[in-house]
Amino acid sequence: MKENKKWYQSISNIVLLIACIILVPILLINIWIIAQSKINPDEIPSVFGFKPFIVLTGSMETEIYKGDLVISKVVDPSTLKVDDIIAFRDAENTVTTHRIIDIVEDDGVNYFITKGDNNNTQDQNLVEYQDVEGLYVMRIPGFGSMMNSLAEPMTVLVIFLVISLAFIIGFTISSRRQREQERKEFLEYKKMKEEEEKKKEEESKTKKTKSIKAEKTSAKKSTTKKVTTTKKKEAPKKSTTTKKTTKK
Numbered sequence: 001m002k003e004n005k006k007w008y009q010s011i012s013n014i015v016l017l018i019a020c021i022i023l024v025p026i027l028l029i030n031i032w033i034i035a036q037s038k039i040n041p042d043e044i045p046s047v048f049g050f051k052p053f054i055v056l057t058g059s060m061e062t063e064i065y066k067g068d069l070v071i072s073k074v075v076d077p078s079t080l081k082v083d084d085i086i087a088f089r090d091a092e093n094t095v096t097t098h099r100i101i102d103i104v105e106d107d108g109v110n111y112f113i114t115k116g117d118n119n120n121t122q123d124q125n126l127v128e129y130q131d132v133e134g135l136y137v138m139r140i141p142g143f144g145s146m147m148n149s150l151a152e153p154m155t156v157l158v159i160f161l162v163i164s165l166a167f168i169i170g171f172t173i174s175s176r177r178q179r180e181q182e183r184k185e186f187l188e189y190k191k192m193k194e195e196e197e198k199k200k201e202e203e204s205k206t207k208k209t210k211s212i213k214a215e216k217t218s219a220k221k222s223t224t225k226k227v228t229t230t231k232k233k234e235a236p237k238k239s240t241t242t243k244k245t246t247k248k
Contacts, residue, residue: 024163032047044095044133046074049073049074050071050072050073050137051071051072051073051074051087051133051134052069052070052071052072052147053069053071053072053087053095053097053133054067054068054069054144054145054147054148055068055069055070055097055139055144058118059096059098059116059117059119060085060097060098060099060116060117060118061117061118062117062118063085063099063117064085064097065139065141067141067142067144067145068139068140068141068142068143068144069139069140069143069144070087070097070136070138070139070144071136071137071139072086072087072097072133072134072135072136072137073134073135073137074134075134075135077129077132078110078129080100080103080112080132080135081100081103082100082101082102082103083099083100083101084099084100084135084136085097085098085099085100085135085136086098086099086100086112086114086127086133086134086135086136087132087133087134087135087136088112088114088127088132088133089133090123090131091124091125095133096114096123098114098115098116098123099114099115099116099117100112100113100114101113101114101122104126106126109128111126111127111128112126112132113126114127
């Protein structure tokens with residue numbers, strides 16, 4: 001039973017720790033992105049050179065799906081090549097993630113021709129270097145929808161409070177269980193020591209009892225020997241008295 005409780009407590013602590021490790025950084029990154037977007041509304045927020053984008057359409061299926069979170073890396077546009085997937089600003093100043101299908105030059109300036117994998121035609125406008133936000137690195141399935149919900153300040157506040165409350169409650173319960181377990185172990189240890197002391201006292205009493213019995217037995221044997229010796233010495237005296245009476 002004791003091992004089962006320890007196992008349950010360990011699992012609970014691990015789950016709580018993992019939840020905090022995953023959710024807290026996500027929350028902090030989201031707060032950082034929101035802050036950057038408020039400070040520089042014309043720039044896409046980045047975290048350590050990486051920019052996250054929420055996919056709103058299915059134009060890149062089956063490579064990228066609607067609701068995914070796309071991570072792009074800030075790179076030098078001149079290093080990009082055909083078949084790379086890039087995030088760029090379109091004519092409406094909206095960030096789009098499409099594939100480069102060709103690179104063209106006009107008056108000494110290079111442009112990218114892009115197309116969505118799931119679209120029948122290429123994009124109408126050419127993409128300039130300055131419009132490129134980054135090179136597609138990876139996607140997190142379905143995470144974009146969740147991040148979109150987290151973009152609301154009130155949602156961020158509520159989640160922060162929930163995580164903090166969950167952490168406090170979990171820590172309190174874990175500490176309480178730990179104290180109860182330590183108290184139980186202390187009482188068991190105390191009981192064991194008391195039983196050992198009691199056993200030692202009983203053994204000591206048994207030894208004393210045996211010692212007293214042995215002393216009594218020894219005293220009885222000694223008394224019996226003395227009585228036997230005295231009788232043997234008196235016997236010759238009776239015989240001498242009889243002989244003297246006969247002579248008279």
